[in-house]
Amino acid sequence: MSRNTDVVERLIAGWEKRDVDAIMRCFTEDATYVNVPLEPVHEGTEAIRAAVEGFLSMGDEIEFIVHHTSENPETGVVMNERTDRFLIRGDWMEAPVAGVFELREGRICAWRDYFDASEFTRFQAQLES
Amino acid sequence: MSRNTDVVERLIAGWEKRDVDAIMRCFTEDATYVNVPLEPVHEGTEAIRAAVEGFLSMGDEIEFIVHHTSENPETGVVMNERTDRFLIRGDWMEAPVAGVFELREGRICAWRDYFDASEFTRFQAQLES
Numbered sequence: 001m002s003r004n005t006d007v008v009e010r011l012i013a014g015w016e017k018r019d020v021d022a023i024m025r026c027f028t029e030d031a032t033y034v035n036v037p038l039e040p041v042h043e044g045t046e047a048i049r050a051a052v053e054g055f056l057s058m059g060d061e062i063e064f065i066v067h068h069t070s071e072n073p074e075t076g077v078v079m080n081e082r083t084d085r086f087l088i089r090g091d092w093m094e095a096p097v098a099g100v101f102e103l104r105e106g107r108i109c110a111w112r113d114y115f116d117a118s119e120f121t122r123f124q125a126q127l128e129s
Numbered sequence: 130m131s132r133n134t135d136v137v138e139r140l141i142a143g144w145e146k147r148d149v150d151a152i153m154r155c156f157t158e159d160a161t162y163v164n165v166p167l168e169p170v171h172e173g174t175e176a177i178r179a180a181v182e183g184f185l186s187m188g189d190e191i192e193f194i195v196h197h198t199s200e201n202p203e204t205g206v207v208m209n210e211r212t213d214r215f216l217i218r219g220d221w222m223e224a225p226v227a228g229v230f231e232l233r234e235g236r237i238c239a240w241r242d243y244f245d246a247s248e249f250t251r252f253q254a255q256l257e258s
Contacts, residue, residue: 036225037245068206068229072199079199079208081229096165098227098243100197100210112210114227114243116166
């Protein structure tokens with residue numbers, strides 16, 4: 001396993017442990033994080049931490065099941081195909097996701113997740129039910 | 130460039146040339162193709178050809194701009210991050226997409242595209258305008 005894929009796996013382990021500090025150690029100071037259909041782009045560690053805390057608060061348990069992962073040896077870009085699962089009010093909500101991660105010196109400087117925004121709406125409805 | 134990434138690049142070149150036969154040569158007979166938020170899963174070359182022809186008919190010109198691509202040397206899975214552009218009634222419509230490609234013996238046996246379904250609704254509205 002290459003170094004950059006290893007960093008992305010640490011990021012995912014951090015989500016599953018709900019460990020914000022472990023998650024944040026994976027990012028550069030100037031990193032950007034965006035859920036492509038939702039916007040906005042979260043820029044910098046302060047904004048990313050707030051976004052991460054928001055998502056962590058959605059689920060009583062969180063699982064990111066990685067189906068496939070690949071890394072470009074020249075650019076260092078890592079991509080993965082996942083099912084992200086959130087336990088919300090006793091029900092597991094799942095969303096299919098594809099993630100793109102750009103890294104610099106062993107840290108993620110850009111993270112873009114691709115998925116259908118209606119999945120997020122469905123999660124929110126469950127949260128408010 | 131590895132062999133599987135090369136096959137995916139041939140697929141994309143086929144779309145841009147609007148060459149259905151070139152596109153279909155990239156797939157195994159039993160391939161599956163799905164736009165994850167839209168469904169259904171198109172199974173087999175006949176169903177995929179019909180789906181491809183449907184999408185090709187949407188745009189007078191088509192561009193798939195690949196921003197990043199990566200391949201897993203063990204599984205052979207290729208992923209890319211793209212902006213797919215369709216010229217519809219004189220306007221370029223764009224959608225951000227992440228694609229996942231599983232290959233077998235140099236042909237694509239599974240293709241899954243991740244994007245926001247509302248983009249597709251926007252394309253259809255432009256087609257009907």
